[in-house]
Amino acid sequence: MGRSPCCDENGLKKGPWTQEEDEKLIDHIQKHGHGNWRALPKQAGLNRCGKSCRLRWTNYLRPDIKRGNFTEEEEETIINLHSLLGNKWSSIASNLPGRTDNEIKNYWNTHLRKKLLQMGIDPVTHRPRTDHLNVLAALPQLIAAANFNNLLNLNQNVQLDASTLAKAQLLHNMIQVLSTNNNKIPSSSPLTMQTNNNLFGQSSYLENQSLFGQPQNFSHIPGANQDEKMMVENQMIEQPLDSFSSLMQMDVQDDHNSLPLLVAASPEESNQSQMMIKNKDIVHRHDTNPSSSNSSFTQDHHQPWCDTIDDEAGDSYWKEIMEQTCSEPWPFPE
DNA sequence: AAGGTGAGCAACCGCCTAGTA
DNA sequence: GTACTAGGCGGTTGCTCACCT
Numbered sequence: 527m528g529r530s531p532c533c534d535e536n537g538l539k540k541g542p543w544t545q546e547e548d549e550k551l552i553d554h555i556q557k558h559g560h561g562n563w564r565a566l567p568k569q570a571g572l573n574r575c576g577k578s579c580r581l582r583w584t585n586y587l588r589p590d591i592k593r594g595n596f597t598e599e600e601e602e603t604i605i606n607l608h609s610l611l612g613n614k615w616s617s618i619a620s621n622l623p624g625r626t627d628n629e630i631k632n633y634w635n636t637h638l639r640k641k642l643l644q645m646g647i648d649p650v651t652h653r654p655r656t657d658h659l660n661v662l663a664a665l666p667q668l669i670a671a672a673n674f675n676n677l678l679n680l681n682q683n684v685q686l687d688a689s690t691l692a693k694a695q696l697l698h699n700m701i702q703v704l705s706t707n708n709n710k711i712p713s714s715s716p717l718t719m720q721t722n723n724n725l726f727g728q729s730s731y732l733e734n735q736s737l738f739g740q741p742q743n744f745s746h747i748p749g750a751n752q753d754e755k756m757m758v759e760n761q762m763i764e765q766p767l768d769s770f771s772s773l774m775q776m777d778v779q780d781d782h783n784s785l786p787l788l789v790a791a792s793p794e795e796s797n798q799s800q801m802m803i804k805n806k807d808i809v810h811r812h813d814t815n816p817s818s819s820n821s822s823f824t825q826d827h828h829q830p831w832c833d834t835i836d837d838e839a840g841d842s843y844w845k846e847i848m849e850q851t852c853s854e855p856w857p858f859p860e
Numbered sequence: 861a862a863g864g865t866g867a868g869c870a871a872c873c874g875c876c877t878a879g880t881a
Numbered sequence: 882g883t884a885c886t887a888g889g890c891g892g893t894t895g896c897t898c899a900c901c902t
Contacts (some may be wrong), residue, residue: 542870542896564887580888581871616890631891632869 539573543582547572551579552587585628592624596633604630605638609652 543551554570560583563576572579585591596604600622607618615627615634622630634649642649 540872562887576887577873577889578871584889585870613891627890628870636868 537573538575538578540578543586547574548582548587551583555583555587581628585626588626590624591626596625596637600625601638604634605642605652608634608638 550570550572563580566579567574611617615631619625619627619630639649
């Protein structure tokens with residue numbers, strides 16, 4: 527397939543647009559429309575390539591562009607749609623009147639991404655992060671326990687060093703958290719809330735932000751294809767998502783995922799979710815397999831955690847974790 | 861005051877796809 | 882079916898500016 531060289535012609539200007547160029551472009555489009563972008567620059571008296579003109583118009587000069595800060599509502603919409611559509615910025619933008627895909631993309635990369643990271647949510651998968659779980663907030667206690675172990679002055683042969691003990695305790699804590707979530711505890715119970723608070727440092731982001739509190743109608747998403755629209759709608763119907771806790775409990779039964787599912791994230795995951803929804807798989811699994819044993823869960827679901835920790839088990843990794851939660855210098859005094 | 865650094869954002873690049881001859 | 886064009890998209894770059902040392 528041949529590809530037309532658009533911007534490699536010699537002598538065409540690149541870089542920031544001047545006010546004069548903007549005026550020329552606006553004037554021409556207002557009078558004649560943009561029609562053929564390739565031919566436009568010549569007709570408008572611009573020394574630019576058509577692609578550059580199109581970008582300038584669609585991203586900046588278009589009269590219906592909304593400028594200024596994003597509202598909270600817009601932020602929520604972006605996060606919602608990104609969790610379902612991934613980096614399909616144009617599809618997301620088509621659901622936000624006056625916003626361009628470029629603007630949304632930039633806003634995501636500079637603001638929303640960081641915001642989610644700070645909340646312990648992976649901006650790519652929209653799942654809780656596994657690298658620096660806030661469950662580590664309990665680490666000072668673990669360190670204290672480790673130091674206490676030193677104070678006991680046990681036999682050198684059986685004495686664990688502080689870091690090893692902390693690692694073991696950390697793993698134990700993670701296992702407890704997961705096991706707790708696997709039980710059928712009402713999502714609103716204090717225990718569950720406490721567990722979630724431990725895991726994510728605060729009440730669920732989704733609960734707090736009401737991101738999924740109200741079912742939204744995405745059937746009008748112009749950029750999304752029919753499958754995507756159906757997926758969004760079905761997801762809202764099948765999974766009211768009224769509480770992150772319930773979602774965690776639901777997903778924790780999924781044999782293939784070791785971590786709680788927020789919402790379908792990547793397109794691949796979205797497709798999987800879509801297939802599951804189509805097959806009524808989620809409902810079926812909950813009806814037919816309501817009590818998958820804790821032991822099998824423990825075995826199947828904890829392995830990835832262990833793998834994760836093994837993968838990152840270098841001293842620097844643990845040091846970083848420890849330093850975030852403990853003012854003690856590293857290594858710990860022995 | 862000057863230099864360094866990082867964030868934010870406009871613009872570019874390269875690839876993909878649909879349409880057409 | 883092939884070759885080509887135009888438009889669109891997502892990723893990346895690089896400029897500007899504010900803040901920090």
